[in-house]
Amino acid sequence: MARCPHKLSIPSRTSQLARVRRAVASWAAEAGLSSEEASALQCAVDEACANAIEHGYGGKPNGTVDVEAKLKADVLVVTVRHHGKPFDPKQHQLAALTDIRSQRRKHGYGLHLIHKLVDDVRFKASGHTSEVRLTKRRDGTANGD
Amino acid sequence: MSNFSVSFRHRGDVCVLDLTGELDAHTAAEFEAALQKCVTEGDCKIVVQGKDWQYISSAGLGVFMAFVETAREGGGDIKIAGLQPRVFTVFDLLGFPLLFDIVETEDEAVARFNGTSENTSADTSEDPA
Numbered sequence: 001m002a003r004c005p006h007k008l009s010i011p012s013r014t015s016q017l018a019r020v021r022r023a024v025a026s027w028a029a030e031a032g033l034s035s036e037e038a039s040a041l042q043c044a045v046d047e048a049c050a051n052a053i054e055h056g057y058g059g060k061p062n063g064t065v066d067v068e069a070k071l072k073a074d075v076l077v078v079t080v081r082h083h084g085k086p087f088d089p090k091q092h093q094l095a096a097l098t099d100i101r102s103q104r105r106k107h108g109y110g111l112h113l114i115h116k117l118v119d120d121v122r123f124k125a126s127g128h129t130s131e132v133r134l135t136k137r138r139d140g141t142a143n144g145d
Numbered sequence: 146m147s148n149f150s151v152s153f154r155h156r157g158d159v160c161v162l163d164l165t166g167e168l169d170a171h172t173a174a175e176f177e178a179a180l181q182k183c184v185t186e187g188d189c190k191i192v193v194q195g196k197d198w199q200y201i202s203s204a205g206l207g208v209f210m211a212f213v214e215t216a217r218e219g220g221g222d223i224k225i226a227g228l229q230p231r232v233f234t235v236f237d238l239l240g241f242p243l244l245f246d247i248v249e250t251e252d253e254a255v256a257r258f259n260g261t262s263e264n265t266s267a268d269t270s271e272d273p274a
Binding site: 116 | 148167169170200202204206207208213214231234235238239240241243244
């Protein structure tokens with residue numbers, strides 16, 4: 001993958017999530033991630049975009065979600081940005097997974113999934129822009145290197 | 146752009162849902178409607194067949210969670226069979242195998258409802274989704 005970033009902007013509609021997954025799969029393959037690493041990153045980015053659409057924009061379809069990928073040494077970093085309602089992780093205590101499961105809750109699994117699928121997760125909010133940066137390490141074996 | 150679909154079959158009193166494609170925040174409503182149809186019609190013994198099911202996100206997991214107690218209260222369960230490794234990984238990462246009966250084959254799932262380990266090749270009549 002060239003070190004210049006790949007970018008994709010989508011309207012804030014869940015129908016666009018499949019398009020994001022296809023793009024991430026392509027970027028991950030180009031970056032030399034294994035199929036397992038690529039699948040994990042795809043799912044994490046999907047979750048981040050779904051959160052942006054459903055919580056950032058409240059399901060309204062007229063927003064934009066920007067997805068950007070950069071290869072840095074042995075990691076692929078994907079950043080998801082939106083300009084809707086800011087997400088402050090300090091205001092959102094991550095409920096214990098065991099509690100969510102035992103209460104048979106429908107929601108609350110996405111952030112847990114993101115944390116389990118990638119190696120590092122960083123949230124940032126500045127003005128009207130919120131972003132989550134997902135880092136996936138490549139194990140160096142996908143291309144035999 | 147959705148490539149997700151659900152179709153229904155019956156094997157005796159067990160309703161088998163064949164899932165195809167990608168279950169995400171966009172397509173979860175279709176799966177939710179399918180499970181709602183099952184429980185509304187009293188089909189609480191449900192097997193979700195996943196051999197052609199390629200993807201699940203947390204929205205899909207939430208749908209399973211929304212219906213599993215209803216199915217159990219109705220004398221049945223939601224059992225999951227034939228998952229591809231990529232889909233199973235997502236269930237496993239969140240500990241869902243503790244809550245759901247996830248087995249290798251559809252026959253095994255149906256047999257567990259019937260309290261037998263034998264292959265149950267009963268009625269395989271198909272219903273339109």
